[in-house]
Amino acid sequence: MARPKEFDPELATQEAMEAFWEHGYAATSVNDLLAEMNLNRGSFYGTFGDKKQLFLAALDKYDEQHSEEFRAVLERPGSARAAIRDWVMMIARHCTGEAGRRGCLIAKAAVELLPHDKDVARWIQRMHRRNERIIANVLKRGQAEGEINPRLDPLVMARYLLACAAGGLRMLSTASASPRDVREVAEIILKALD
């Protein structure tokens, strides 16, 4: 019973996410965002509150899209061990080429804002725990089915995999390592499952 929006907030959030992903939080000005989102200031502040709230929405959108991709691999039926392997190799692929250059939005947010921003700190910690749990569950299944060394602690191992794959391989990409270099390191990471 009022004038409808002329833009799609979901699509606009997507554009904002891409902009933040490319340039980081501080280096993306509201003007940049308006241009990328094809919005004017009134619509921007009326819909999204302010820059910070939009950033958190962009984090949600990023996680939504990427966690879905990862969970599809990790939680598929069949070999748990192969699922872990494919997940690590998927990250390795994300760490080279164009996608690798951009890095991971969540990691960028953590480095740029986490020490001082309590909202972002909470958000990141929540995601990290969730991811640990997802991987630990796959490991437990692999242990139950005899594919993974049953003497390993699933939660510690999940932490290891998450840190080395999501953190370590990303670091290689910032050092502009070749796809082959990244794959070689990924293989060593996976050896820990034996």
Add this chain to the structure above:
Amino acid sequence: MARPKEFDPELATQEAMEAFWEHGYAATSVNDLLAEMNLNRGSFYGTFGDKKQLFLAALDKYDEQHSEEFRAVLERPGSARAAIRDWVMMIARHCTGEAGRRGCLIAKAAVELLPHDKDVARWIQRMHRRNERIIANVLKRGQAEGEINPRLDPLVMARYLLACAAGGLRMLSTASASPRDVREVAEIILKALD
């Protein structure tokens, strides 16, 4: 044969480094720097050129101080294997408590500036290659002395250790993992040397 500076440029660079380390590049304004360095604008621009040049100088200073600490452990005489182990555990210690909260200035610089800043990109790549070389040399020595599996490729292994220790453990610290969590993951990383 002219008026001498009233401040110590080295000390001022140190203060600038701490400020950048704490808040990142973009979020540290020139005004912030002036306050931390106890300088006025004229002296600042006269001595350091501009914000960006000062940042590169701060990176140098950071590397100078920290690489010395790491090399002292890595290149000491005695067991190469123990040296690698102590180095990883030293990083683990750096990833908890107050130091862990701040993270690593170089990693922060990489994430914040690398995709778009060619100067920083070059700087980071140079450092990364140097660090790879240092670790690979220790690994080679360990292999020659029969302490480390001789079938491992020293350079690949160096990349692995650097990525997982300097990149992976740092990630745990951003997720505010406990010292014990970090140590457990560090132990798994070191298992790859067997």
Add this chain to the structure above:
DNA sequence: TAAGTTATTGACCTTCCGTTCCAGAACGCC
């Protein structure tokens, strides 16, 4: 002590920052 050089100081410049506000336009409902 005078000349030459460099450091200090603080005012000042332009540009951009994130945000607010308001007049006008577009819709659903009575």
Add this chain to the structure above:
DNA sequence: GGCGTTCTGGAACGGAAGGTCAATAACTTA
């Protein structure tokens, strides 16, 4: 077709950003 409500477009805000500049001060050398 008026009415209430929301959205749009853009001007305007105060302040902070990075950087410049000219006047003054402090030192060395001749």
